[in-house]
Amino acid sequence: MYDGPLDDVATNVRTKSGRLLPTGRRLANSPVVRACLEGGRRLAEQELLGFAGEEHLHRPLDTLTQKNIAREAELIFQEALRDEHVAHALFGTPPDWKKAGTRPSVGTMKDRWPTLALYMGDLVRYVLRERYSLTDGMLDEAARAELRETAAFSAAVDKVAYHDMKIVYADETSARFQYLVTALTDFHKQIREALDGVYEHSFGYWRDLYAEILEARGVSLRPGISLNELTMMLTGMAQGLSLRHIGAAGGKVIDHANQRCLLGKASQILIAGAIDPGDGRKVADVVDELMAVRVPVDEDRRKPRRFRARVRRLRRGKQWP
Structure with a gap:
């Protein structure tokens, strides 16, 4: 799971939603945003590698709905309780568990990304x-x-x-x-x-x-x-x-x-x-020189045929026209 800054990744959360600059940057690097993006990545991975199931193959990335993303993000929050790396990525080093107060949900998804297009960009x-x-x-x-x-x-x-x-x-x-x-x-x-x-x-x-x-x-x-x-x-x-x-x-x-x-x-x-x-x-x-048409070797060595003129004998009694 990526644990670096999301300032240049979640740019729609930071700028497109009309946030003030400091507030937008905090939201872009918040645990909820990180979990929702990682949740979308995992859903896309499951689909691309064929683990999403037949019911999700109606169109590409069909699994990326607000409900599915929020549910996957909540699972990532729970994963942080037993995975130190995930905890550090979400809540900092050392993990600040107070940041877990705001949980992933369809409501927080809509707040961070009012439209699917904005979420897809991030x-x-x-x-x-x-x-x-x-x-x-x-x-x-x-x-x-x-x-x-x-x-x-x-x-x-x-x-x-x-x-x-x-x-x-x-x-x-x-x-x-x-x-x-x-x-x-x-x-x-x-x-x-x-x-x-x-x-x-x-x-x-x-x-x-x-x-x-x-x-x-x-x-x-x-x-x-x-x-x-x-x-x-x-x-x-x-x-x-x-x-x-x-x-x-x-x-x-x-x-x-x-x-x-x-x-x-x-x-x-x-x-x-x-x-x-x-x-x-x-x-x-x-290229023109390399691909120039050349006479095949066999043709080049073959002797020319001798020209023989054929003259028909005139039949007796037949006159010129």
């Missing part, structure tokens, strides 16, 4: 805030140094790609939740804003890393390819392959036995085309 930020910490903590300095300095760069890419897919993109809850709510962004401004934050954070992290690697190795990109475009393509491949991994059993995107994945190979292919070896050519020119 819930998306709460569930996906794990994506920030997963990305930031994935590469230590040793891994970054390996990408900058090792001669076996391809092996370093394979290693980083495998850990990226395993830790960040193949997570059973937050990754699935992210892809589910992505389909709703055109209809839900709150969800779109929350997802924008996740994508911007991931993009910024990897862009800075790629810039660091290119500079350390003294290489540059081919003309017409920007660092932003390379970052977008690499992160897009990671997201697409993870979606394939989650949605297609047996797709063999990740090879846990050998600690490799298709992302590593795809990244190396993209890097091979994007890096300028010194010829200064655009990638389109290189």
